Amino acid sequence: MTIVVTGATGPLGRHVVESLLARGVPADQILATGRAVEKIQDLGVRAQRADYNSPEELKRAFDGAEKVLFVSSSEAGRRIAQHTNVVEAATAAGVGLLLYTSIANAGTSDLILAGEHQATEELIKGSGLPYAFLRNSWYYENYDFRGAVQNGVYGAAGNGRISAAARADYAEAAAAAVVRGAGRVYELGGPGFTLAELAAEIAKISGTEVTYTDLAPEKYQEFLLSVGLPEPAAVVLSDADRGAAQGALEVDPADMRDLLGRPAKPVADAIRAALA
Incomplete structure (x- = not known):
């Protein structure tokens, strides 16, 4: 049996x-x-170059694979072409299960970030392969907790709850889904918080007054x-808060x-680690 993890040279794939x-x-x-396999030689697993822009490298990597965990490309705006290469290579290889890291509520989301994920999900559904979607919500790593102590929390999310979680938890959940091998849709995230609650938690842990300033999306974009x-980046982040x-980010x-x-x-836990 072979399990292929794409994008393993990035932080999520490595985890x-x-x-x-x-x-x-x-x-x-x-x-x-x-792409940079020298970064993962220390993991003790087999490593092979497979660039999302290279159909031939992807086909070689997927040959004989039972399961492929497909970590979405980090190159927003180029994902559809790259992801098409991945899905076509997986289809040609006849992989037993293709698991894709998507975005929260991809079936209904109107976020700018969701568009390429929605297109990829449709590609995978049309491939005929057994699949699972790992629809990740926001990451704790998207926040600058140290900066918030100095400057406060700014955003445009109002009272919306954001089901964020640590990158390591998303990775552990993905690994569990790979081992489980079930073809289904997972909506993944933590219990969540509003940005006002996040500011209050940062204040509690840091012992410093931290407030949340809620802006209109266009004003938040100007702030960024x-x-x-x-x-x-400013356009995408302000739209995410909108x-x-x-x-859209609550699960x-x-x-x-x-x-x-x-x-x-x-x-x-993430705040304490960032402020330590």
Whole structure:
């Protein structure tokens, strides 16, 4: 049996490989792929170059694979072409299960970020392959907790709840789904918080007054530009908060708890680690 993890040279994919090993999957049954394979030689599993832009590399990597964990490309705006290469290679190889890291509520979301994920889900459904979708909500790592102590929390999410979780928990959940091997849709995230609750938690842990300033989405975009974010990032992040205000990043934590066998780690743990 071979389990292929794509994008294993990135932080999420690497965590997935480590989680598979921790779950007892033999190292010789794991093939970690990516562009910079020298980054994963230390993991003790088989490693092979497979660039999403190279159909031939993907076909070689997927040959004989029983399961493929397909970590979505980090190159927003180029994902559809790259993801098409991955799905076509997996289809040609006849993989037994294709698991894809998507976005929360992809079936209904109107977030800018959701568009390429929705297109990829449709590609996978049309492939005829057995599949599972791992629809990840927001990441704790998206927040600058240290900066918030100095400057407060700014956003446009209103009272919307954001079911964020740690990258390591998303990776562990993905590894559990791979081992379980069930073809289904998982909506993944933690219990969640509003940005006002996040500011209060940062204040409690830091011992510093931290407030949340809620802005209109267009004003939040202007704020992000003013602190140096590139325009594409500012557009996407302000739109994410706009959607979060309407529930786009809120999910039931049950799927995450089921896969982990425990609740997702609370945001307080991430704040403490960032401020240590």
